[in-house]
Amino acid sequence: MKFINATTCCWKHAIGEDGPKPDPDPAPNRLLTLEQWHAVKVRWPQDLPVAIEFPNDADISQLVPDLGRISLVVLDFPKWTDGRAYSQAHLLRTRYKFAGAIRARGEVLVDMMQLLVRTGFDEVVMRGDQSKAAAEKALAFFDDGFYQGDVAETRPWFLRRSAA
Numbered sequence: 764m765k766f767i768n769a770t771t772c773c774w775k776h777a778i779g780e781d782g783p784k785p786d787p788d789p790a791p792n793r794l795l796t797l798e799q800w801h802a803v804k805v806r807w808p809q810d811l812p813v814a815i816e817f818p819n820d821a822d823i824s825q826l827v828p829d830l831g832r833i834s835l836v837v838l839d840f841p842k843w844t845d846g847r848a849y850s851q852a853h854l855l856r857t858r859y860k861f862a863g864a865i866r867a868r869g870e871v872l873v874d875m876m877q878l879l880v881r882t883g884f885d886e887v888v889m890r891g892d893q894s895k896a897a898a899e900k901a902l903a904f905f906d907d908g909f910y911q912g913d914v915a916e917t918r919p920w921f922l923r924r925s926a927a
Contacts (some may be wrong), residue, residue, distance in 0.1 A: 764876065765886045765893050765901055767866060770886075774814045794837070797821065804829060819880060821846040823854050830861050830871040835886075840869035849882045854881035856914040881913035 774794040786802045787793060794814040795803070807813060814835035817826065826833065836855060838848035848867060855861040866886035867879050871876030876898050879887060889898060 764880060764884070765864075766897070766898070767888045768870070769888050782833075792851050794835075797825070800829070804832075807832070817851065817852065819845065823829040824859075826855075826857055830855075830859060830863070833861075833863055835864045835866060836861070837866045838870055838884075840867060840875075842872055842876065843870040843872050845870075849878060852883040853914060873897045873901050877904070881915075883914045 773792050775792055776794050777784045777790075777799060783861050785799065787795065787799055788801065789811055791811065792814075794816060796816050800807075800815050801814070809832060812834035813832060813850075814828065814837060815833055816837045816839070817823065818856065819839045819841065824834065838851050840846075840848050847924060852865045852867075864886050865884050866888065867875075867884045868888040869890075871887055871889045871893070872878075873889070873893050876887075887898075889895070900910060
């Protein structure tokens with residue numbers, strides 16, 4: 764898991780004097796909202812990486828035609844009890860074979876680390892009161908693996924064991 768500091772991240776929002784630009788110009792390391800992406804994707808250079816902020820209440824299949832052009836998808840946890848972003852990440856990895864980075868942000872707590880990894884996240888911006896050291900410890904807690912399959916190892920424990 765890569766821990767991201769929101770203030771030093773290389774991906775930058777396209778913001779003007781009055782807030783987010785509705786029609787941003789293509790530039791390296793742009794982090795666009797879904798609406799901004801829809802406004803510019805036709806003229807966005809094919810070889811210019813882009814990051815997309817995707818709302819957790821939208822259908823992730825909207826991104827499928829553009830996944831080859833997207834380097835990072837940022838999924839939001841507006842509340843730590845709202846797990847829709849887990850499903851979005853899982854679908855991106857398993858059904859749509861997205862190979863880019865998937866970042867969790869919002870109300871991201873230490874207790875969520877294991878499930879974030881198991882559903883396909885590889886980057887995280889944790890809530891300000893959370894400890895990176897505690898998150899790293901939480902990630903190492905189950906070194907022996909899990910009974911259920913996940914995005915990295917789809918077979919449940921009994922099938923892994925019988926294959927060995």
